Amino acid sequence: MEERLSCADCAAKACDGTGGKRPEFCLTDNMPDGLLERSLESYRDGEDARILRVAATVEHDGYLKWCRVQETVEFARRMGYRRIGIATCVALLRETRVLASILRANGFEVFGAGCKAGMVPKTDVGIDPACCEIGRNTCNPVLQAEVLNHERTDLNIVMGLCVGHDCLFNRHSEAPVTVLVVKDRVLANNPAGALYTADTFYRRLRDSPE
Numbered sequence: 001m002e003e004r005l006s007c008a009d010c011a012a013k014a015c016d017g018t019g020g021k022r023p024e025f026c027l028t029d030n031m032p033d034g035l036l037e038r039s040l041e042s043y044r045d046g047e048d049a050r051i052l053r054v055a056a057t058v059e060h061d062g063y064l065k066w067c068r069v070q071e072t073v074e075f076a077r078r079m080g081y082r083r084i085g086i087a088t089c090v091a092l093l094r095e096t097r098v099l100a101s102i103l104r105a106n107g108f109e110v111f112g113a114g115c116k117a118g119m120v121p122k123t124d125v126g127i128d129p130a131c132c133e134i135g136r137n138t139c140n141p142v143l144q145a146e147v148l149n150h151e152r153t154d155l156n157i158v159m160g161l162c163v164g165h166d167c168l169f170n171r172h173s174e175a176p177v178t179v180l181v182v183k184d185r186v187l188a189n190n191p192a193g194a195l196y197t198a199d200t201f202y203r204r205l206r207d208s209p210e
């Protein structure tokens, strides 16, 4: 397949409005017909418009001052949310308890759904038995979403769901989803560490992909 250049290849960042020359392949100048206009339709009114505007005020007011936890609290407060769901990996229950205490101290109702709730063996859902080597029960992100849908949460926070399981949770959640912790079992939940060190420790990811 022919490799097409896109924003994923850009170093100009000219679209942020602070100047700079746009590259030949700039998406701003090579937009598929109608997509920009259609996206702007979403912001006329309704929930998408509110989320966009409230998120902008949180970004502005907390810029370089508020940590992500505080931004999340402020976003939820300004959106008028009351019930917060947490879809948590059970390996992060300690961190999730701390988050719940912070949210409750800020006046929110909290309901958490752990990834292994229901205790379904991996082999019951067609997963290769070899995967039981690192744990018998499957994560169940669809159940996590359904439980939080049942609880009628206003906003769901993801705490360290596995890659792929997060796809399923996001797909099935009725409430908007925001991510607080991205799981990385090797890099202390900081996947960007592999990108920052892609020319040194993590060179192998590009030079000799496994």
Ligand code: SF4
Residues within 6 Å of the ligand: 006, 007, 010, 011, 012, 013, 014, 015, 016, 022, 023, 025, 026, 027, 028
């Ligand atoms: S829109 Fe243009 S300037 Fe902005 S990241 Fe994409 S290619 Fe770069």
